[in-house]
Amino acid sequence: MPGGEVAAAKVRSEGHAEQPQAERLGVVRASDKGQWSSQTLTLALQQATTSLGGLAALVHRCDSATGSLHLAAASGLLPEAAEAWADLRTVQDVAPTRAVRRGGYVWVCGDSLGIGAVGTAALPLPGADGPVGVLSVLTAGPAEPDDEQRSFLGAVAAWAAARLEGLPGTAPGLTSAAGSEQTVRMGELTAALAEAVTSRDVVQAVADHVLPPFCADGLVVWLIEGDRVDVVGAAGYPQEFLSLLDRVPLTETASVTDVLATGTPRFIGSRDEFRRRYPTMAIVAEASPKNAWALLPVIASGRAIGVCVVSFTRERVFSDEERTLLTALGGLVGQALERARLYDVEHARAQELQRGLLPRELPRLPMACAAARYLPAGRGEEVGGDWYDLIPLSGGRVAMVIGDVMGHGITEAVTMGRLRTAVRTLADLDLPPDELIGHLNDLVSDLGDDFYATCLYAVFDPTTRTCTLCLAGHPPPVIVHPDGTVLCPRLAADPPLGAAEPPFEIHELHLAEESLLVLCTDGLVESATRDIDQGLAQLCRILAQAVPRIPDLWSGGQCDDVGRLEDLCDTVVSALLPAREQTDDDAALFIAHTHGTAADDVATCSLPDDPRAAGQARRYVRKQLAIWGLDDLTVTTELLASELVGNVIRHAKGPMRLRLLRSRSLICEVYDGSLSTPRIRHASYTDEGGRGLQLVAALSRRWGARYLYDGKCIWTEQSLPADDSAKRPLG
Incomplete structure (x- = not known):
């Protein structure tokens, strides 16, 4: 390809709406003699794609000498698709060349590059002596972009042209340095919204990227819930005032119903103007610490789903440029919130599932009490396949189990639930550990070749103070004796469930009169910065330091203070998985305090x-x-x-x-x-x-x-x- 090879990002023509924005953008650049700023190209493509709900976007540079267009950057396209528009002559009848010939916005229906697009919107990048390039977006929406989307696309094109060409003046629509900064921050917002997962993330992104450049200091995002509006996020307001706005009937929020009914933003520069426009909300206006407001409809899938209010402590007059950028904000927030609300619903369901599958409360048994922690893998569905349990057996014995289904997500959580149920059923039959693990191995094998799980199943007999256990691909236990000794016995582990073949090896450990038995999954001790042996060694050091500081832990064998074990769990987790350290695996920790029978x-x-x-x-x-x-x-x-x-x-x-x-x-x-x-x-x-x-x-x-x-x-x-x-x- 002349000018170099375009390395384009992967795109899915089907199920596009389900693909995370950050995953499919992947902006890449073709080499061009002008060496346009890669950062500016990246930001322009991100802004344009998100604001129009696009499948892909391209930036071409105009060659005035040859009258042709050369591809400078593309996103969302496979190499063969980008190849078709790598070099265009202005006489060709495609969207980018039409926009250059017309000197303005064009819309061409059809799937020009065969990626499942509905049409292509193209707009020249304005220069001092004519277009310096063209910005094109292949859209997936049901119709041509609306006026608000076209307006924002124009702002993006003008900003990109000024940045790429280094023009001394400002491009049309960007009349001030402040306006340029605002557009840049709106581009940063686009990228931040692409990464936002929850509704709270969306609101935080707007607060971080919109309020500073507009000198705003307040934000409220309302969403319609039936016949009322709920506050899903806010910034810059005291909680007492927000309580006046949350879960309010639509009939009592004239400002919201006005914006929702018309689909038009309202820019209110003073408290007096607010009272004149919405007299029924005078009490809210008086209670508000703000004196100017931009009320923006939050648009998603072509309908208003709520209102975003950007507010200011000082009275102000909104410029045309600010109105354009803030109006575009409603569309950006709407798309992000629509995706985030789906996540919030699924997340709530996933959490409910997780709570139902893990024990709500571990039993307090005569010869063992326990505390545990489950930590999901970073952000996402926040459910996974790690589980633990404490099960009473006959003869005063106690079964302790911890396991980890490979991967994390709804499927793994369901598999975990099946295994936990199977363990409890088999434990009720008083099967020895090797037989129980054998049955679990058959169950996992029957699920398919892609299912694997690790498991540690232990039976503690308080009369002999022996702990009999089997390991199926799982980290060994850590034992803490009353004298402060911390041991991590080296035990040979069988392969994981689903990959093992019986018989399973049985290990016997003799515990002191009172001991702590610490079980964990590999997500707690293994990470990108440490292997599992280093993690277990660190766990032993943490326990050796923390256990002696727990008052009355070994006093008299009483097992009625689970709170001490809860505190110890928190200490271990905070030391092994500090907030600054990211993990891509679920983690579980289980600490049991065992007692021998007198x-x-x-x-x-x-x-x-x-x-x-x-x-x-x-x-x-x-x-x-x-x-x-x-x-x-x-x-x-x-x-x-x-x-x-x-x-x-x-x-x-x-x-x-x-x-x-x-x-x-x-x-x-x-x-x-x-x-x-x-x-x-x-x-x-x-x-x-x-x-x-x-x-x-x-x-x-x-x-x-x-x-x-x-x-x-x-x-x-x-x-x-x-x-x-x-x-x-x-x-």
């Missing part, structure tokens, strides 16, 4: 593998409950133990063992050497047996069975008497 709260005896075992079990129960002062539960517990032992004698095999646990409930467990499954039978009226487990279910609060590598355990739970339960500590 020796005098556990009682165990071996039983013979014959019918005498039932009698021995009853005697042992009577003796032990008397020691614990639980005589009120003796008769029921004797009956439960007798039925469980009898069930083993009839249907299973030894060796047999009875264990009693005293916590916030009374747990009775009978162990045997069989893997047979106990089931409740539906005994008929004439059957002499078969009702044992029905009786067990009726007498206990909960009951069930869990399987060991060499047998099983059948267990029951009973509520303690109210007075004794109140005395029992959480830990």
Whole structure:
């Protein structure tokens, strides 16, 4: 291509409205002998494309010697599309050459470059001796740009021409240095609005880029919500005054209804003028700290969706140039707000989904309490696939799980919800960690080849103070002992779920009487500036410094102050992910305070593998409950133990063992050497047996069975008497 190759940005001809503006602009420049400013070209193309809702834009430079146009810069075009207009002769019948020949604005219907455009708007860049170039925008709107859009396009073209040619005077429509600055700042606003995600971002962009150059000091953005107007953002006003404007019926806001009804901006230079024009709003005018206003219709998809009010403390007269630029502001803000409102709605739904999928509150269990944090990846949908949970198991044991579905977004959040539900279901079956992880691996594999997740599943047994866990591609836990020792054991991890093959390796850790177990996802410890090993080492250092400063953390094993763990979570998060550091991954942190079961709260005896075992079990129960002062539960517990032992004698095999646990409930467990499954039978009226487990279910609060590598355990739970339960500590 003469003059060099145009490297153009990628454009999507379908689904264009859904593509982020910043992603599709990608302004690029062709080499040209005049060496026009790349920054000016970039800004002009951004302004023009956004103000007209364009698919692509181009700037050509006029060659007076040859009477041709040479492409200086383009955005939103593939190279082959830009090639077609790289060099144009003024006799050609296309939009840029028509604009030069006419010396003014032209509109040509049709998809000239085959990118799905409705038409092309073109306007010369005015110079001292005629056009120095031409600015063209290929639009996607349903019709030709309206007067406001054409007016703003003219301001952009005039500003660009003055900047590109370095003219000593000002171009038409830009009558002052202040006006030039205002147009530049409007261009900066265009770029800022392209990056704005939420409605609040849009309002902040306007406050940052519009108020200073116009010497304005107040901003209110109203949007229509049914039969009222809501303030979606403001700047420069006290909250007391904004309360007068928010959620006000349309019938009580004459200024808003006037602008909405006519679609015409109103420029009011004094308080007296405001009262004359809108007498029913005199109270608002008196309460306002401002004395001049520009009321601009916020236009989106061809309709007014609200009003943007730019206000001034001093009275003023608005120039024609300022009216033109401020009028264009309504269209720019409207497009950005329309996109942001869709995001706000989806964001609210996504947050609701996230709240529904993550535990609203972690349970406070006798042998473990916990606090956790979920941190979404920067901006965007703010949901992802990280999750955590604390699950009570039989025998006073506790399951702790943390996982991370690869990626972040609605799909990953839904997948996370499925996995969390599956974990809770499988945990209720008392499966050992390796079997549970195996089932999760099958579930993720069935989702498809593109789904992967990491997971750490741990079971803490307070009677032995052992933590049994499996790692599927997940960072290892960090352990903090009461003496201040912080350990990060080096554990071999299996591949992530969806890519692993069973069997899964089981790891056993022995914890001190009281310990902190710290689990996290890689988003917390891994970033562009540190690898995962460095992040884990930093986490250990933070814990080593922070834990000793927590008062009463190890005092007496009480687990009733989750607030200490909440504070520790905040300390860790703020140290590892400070506000200044951006992360593109979700992060989760889970800290559990574990407690071992006191020796005098556990009682165990071996039983013979014959019918005498039932009698021995009853005697042992009577003796032990008397020691614990639980005589009120003796008769029921004797009956439960007798039925469980009898069930083993009839249907299973030894060796047999009875264990009693005293916590916030009374747990009775009978162990045997069989893997047979106990089931409740539906005994008929004439059957002499078969009702044992029905009786067990009726007498206990909960009951069930869990399987060991060499047998099983059948267990029951009973509520303690109210007075004794109140005395029992959480830990």
